[in-house]
Amino acid sequence: MVASTLTPEQRDKILRAATSAPSKHNTQPWWFRWDGADLDVHVDPERVLPLADPTGREAHIACGAAVFAARLGYAAAGIAAEPVLMPDGAEPGFVARVHAVDGAPDARFETLYWTLPSRRTNRAPFRDTPVPGMLLEQLRDAARDEGTWLRMVDREPAYEHLLTLIREATGLEEEHLRDERARWVAAADEIHRRDGVPAASLGPSAAAPTGAVRDLAAGRDIPSRGTATFERRPTLAVLETPADTALDWLTAGQALMRVLVTGARYGMAASFANQPLEDPDLRIETASEAKHYGTAQMVLRMGMGVDVPATPRRDVADVVRPPRTADAGHPAP
Numbered sequence: 001m002v003a004s005t006l007t008p009e010q011r012d013k014i015l016r017a018a019t020s021a022p023s024k025h026n027t028q029p030w031w032f033r034w035d036g037a038d039l040d041v042h043v044d045p046e047r048v049l050p051l052a053d054p055t056g057r058e059a060h061i062a063c064g065a066a067v068f069a070a071r072l073g074y075a076a077a078g079i080a081a082e083p084v085l086m087p088d089g090a091e092p093g094f095v096a097r098v099h100a101v102d103g104a105p106d107a108r109f110e111t112l113y114w115t116l117p118s119r120r121t122n123r124a125p126f127r128d129t130p131v132p133g134m135l136l137e138q139l140r141d142a143a144r145d146e147g148t149w150l151r152m153v154d155r156e157p158a159y160e161h162l163l164t165l166i167r168e169a170t171g172l173e174e175e176h177l178r179d180e181r182a183r184w185v186a187a188a189d190e191i192h193r194r195d196g197v198p199a200a201s202l203g204p205s206a207a208a209p210t211g212a213v214r215d216l217a218a219g220r221d222i223p224s225r226g227t228a229t230f231e232r233r234p235t236l237a238v239l240e241t242p243a244d245t246a247l248d249w250l251t252a253g254q255a256l257m258r259v260l261v262t263g264a265r266y267g268m269a270a271s272f273a274n275q276p277l278e279d280p281d282l283r284i285e286t287a288s289e290a291k292h293y294g295t296a297q298m299v300l301r302m303g304m305g306v307d308v309p310a311t312p313r314r315d316v317a318d319v320v321r322p323p324r325t326a327d328a329g330h331p332a333p
Contacts, residue, residue: 004036006100010077014039014098015316017073020116021257023062024053024274025184025216026197026311030063033321037079037100039070043093051180052278057249061297063095064253065260068146069116070098072261075109085250095250112258115265120310122269123203123213125230126303135266136235139302142262143239146255149293153236162236162276162286163211166299169275169282170211170218177278178219185216194314201311203271204228212236212301214273231303236273239298240288252297263302273299 006014015032018039023029029047033040041063048059067083074081084097136152143150153162184196202217204226212234217225239256241248260270276282277296287296 006034006037006077006079010079012316013077014070014073015320017076017113017116018066018070019313019316019319020119021062021065021069021253022119022121022260023065024049024058025181026195027059027184028062028195028314028319029059030066031319031321034323035097039098040087040094041067041070041096041098043095045093049180049184052177056246057244057297058274060095060246060249061253061256064250064255065257066253067096067098067250068254068257069261072109072113072116074098074100075105076113078105080105083254085247095246112261112265115261117310119261119264120269120308121201121271122303122305122308123201123216123271124305124308125204125228126234126269127305128231129304131235131263131268131302131304132266135263135268138262138266139237139259142258143255146258147241147251148255148297149240149288149290150255150259151238151240151288151290151293153238159233159236162238162299165276165282165286166273167209167211169279170214172279173275181216182220186220186222194312194318197311198309199223199225200309203308206230212273213271214275235302237300237302238286238288238296239300240290240293241295241297242292244295248295249297256298259300267304268302269305269308270300270302273301275299 027047029044031042031044043059043063048056053059071081080101080103081098082101084099087097088094140150153159186199186202187196190198197216199222206213207227207229210230213230239252241252276286283296287294
């Protein structure tokens, strides 16, 4: 029988796992609420980027990644848990519930939980060692297990076409988007912040043009950043879903997190080249023409090497809100 509540240690483990998820510019666009032993996940509208993410698609993907990471936290606490996506249509920001259930947790999830601290977004050059073919198969399986498709883009002309789309989207980026991003990336007050991307996590500037590495500080002078030569042909992949609803976005987030921690377990990291997904026309071109899949949700640059600093995370206490009360129209837990 599943316990109706959790110990403080179990709750802390689950929340720290959930908040380790990646998000656009490390905005961490989520907040959580406990309902007995269940964890409710909400999009925080104040942390959704109005210009770069006007539909909230990437915020939903981030919350989906937090859901999967929370599932790992439950497993490490010895509890089986299942995701319930979009549990309350009357409350749009309430995007998921991680529901504790009877039975033993998936043993694979506890293994992946211990990989969470080494999961990094690596914007630096990868090692010369290619991503092993067997690992790529595991990444495909990880995405498939969460109901998505990780399409490896490794053959011509598809590979160069994707790079061209990334370069084109980068060139089309408007100044107001850069201004919005600057408030989250290497901000002047970053030493006091627990969110955003600090200068140490930006990686060096590319010594030669490369379409696969997104420079989050393009056009800005960041002291001591340096330059480097990046890998000539990184591994590129597109994470795709059958449709493009909020449910698909959350599903994509879970799959993304499962792919990233599976790769991190073997020393692989990724960064994101989502520029063409921010332009409606280029996003259509980025997707595949597969019968059941084809809506591009994330573009990943992958390689071996996770030796980069972690980006900061807000304190657990800052992302948890009190339980619902009966007088608010909901039964108390």
